[in-house]
Amino acid sequence: MKVRYFAWVRERVGKAEEEIDPPAAVVTVGELVGWLARKGEGYAYAFENPKVIRAAIDKSHVRADARIAGAAEIAFFPPMTGG
Amino acid sequence: MTTTIRLQGEVFDVSAEAALLTRGRTDIGAVVTFTGICRADEAGGPIAALTLEHYPGMAEAEIARHVEAAHARWPLLGVTVIHRYGRLTPGEPIVLVATASSHREAAFAAAEYLMDYLKTRAPFWKQVEKAAGKIWVDAKSADDAAAERWSAPAPSHGAAE
Numbered sequence: 291m292k293v294r295y296f297a298w299v300r301e302r303v304g305k306a307e308e309e310i311d312p313p314a315a316v317v318t319v320g321e322l323v324g325w326l327a328r329k330g331e332g333y334a335y336a337f338e339n340p341k342v343i344r345a346a347i348d349k350s351h352v353r354a355d356a357r358i359a360g361a362a363e364i365a366f367f368p369p370m371t372g373g
Numbered sequence: 374m375t376t377t378i379r380l381q382g383e384v385f386d387v388s389a390e391a392a393l394l395t396r397g398r399t400d401i402g403a404v405v406t407f408t409g410i411c412r413a414d415e416a417g418g419p420i421a422a423l424t425l426e427h428y429p430g431m432a433e434a435e436i437a438r439h440v441e442a443a444h445a446r447w448p449l450l451g452v453t454v455i456h457r458y459g460r461l462t463p464g465e466p467i468v469l470v471a472t473a474s475s476h477r478e479a480a481f482a483a484a485e486y487l488m489d490y491l492k493t494r495a496p497f498w499k500q501v502e503k504a505a506g507k508i509w510v511d512a513k514s515a516d517d518a519a520a521e522r523w524s525a526p527a528p529s530h531g532a533a534e
Binding site: 294297346370372 | 432512
């Protein structure tokens with residue numbers, strides 16, 4: 291699946307998007323955050339406080355307990371500050 | 374209902390957008406426009422500019438979902454939402470929400486509702502340029518509280534205005 295990162299999550303990870311293939315044991319968005327955080331230093335920094343990370347599956351907001359099965363695109367970003 | 378949702382880098386013309394909402398119709402009795410403008414300060418310090426990052430595709434979809442929700446809640450005849458992205462300098466407009474209805478109550482309420490949700494749910498992120506460097510703007514809990522109040526049951530509308 292494709293993951294996209296925005297704002298300071300993107301800056302800390304060091305890329306805007308990538309293809310990932312998490313193991314089957316990674317079932318939810320929250321578990322994916324935990325898995326990503328172990329991918330390297332930048333990831334660990336980006337996901338150091340999972341509570342503030344927001345996520346979207348296929349361009350709709352989801353919570354940490356949402357299942358990732360079937361997702362084409364998962365995005366991670368900080369709380370929004372538009373308007 | 375006439376709906377226009379646009380994300381753009383360029384500046385927009387508030388009067389032209391408001392005029393488009395009412396052009397050729399006589400059923401609209403109220404148009405409310407809200408314009409968000411880039412201030413020269415953020416968190417107590419001066420800024421040189423503001424850069425807005427967004428999630429293309431999701432931003433439009435999320436705004437459309439809230440416009441639909443507003444339409445279900447109030448008798449709206451037209452809604453225009455324009456949100457800019459890219460680098461803006463103080464004094465420039467960032468966002469426009471314009472709502473049209475037969476009466477003012479729905480137009481005022483829907484404009485406020487849409488802005489509250491734009492702030493907290495539309496995938497945009499502001500970064501400001503300060504003397505010390507570029508800083509991502511923190512989300513404000515007051516904005517979450519403002520959006521949260523719309524979760525209460527809707528009051529009845531339609532009274533004489």
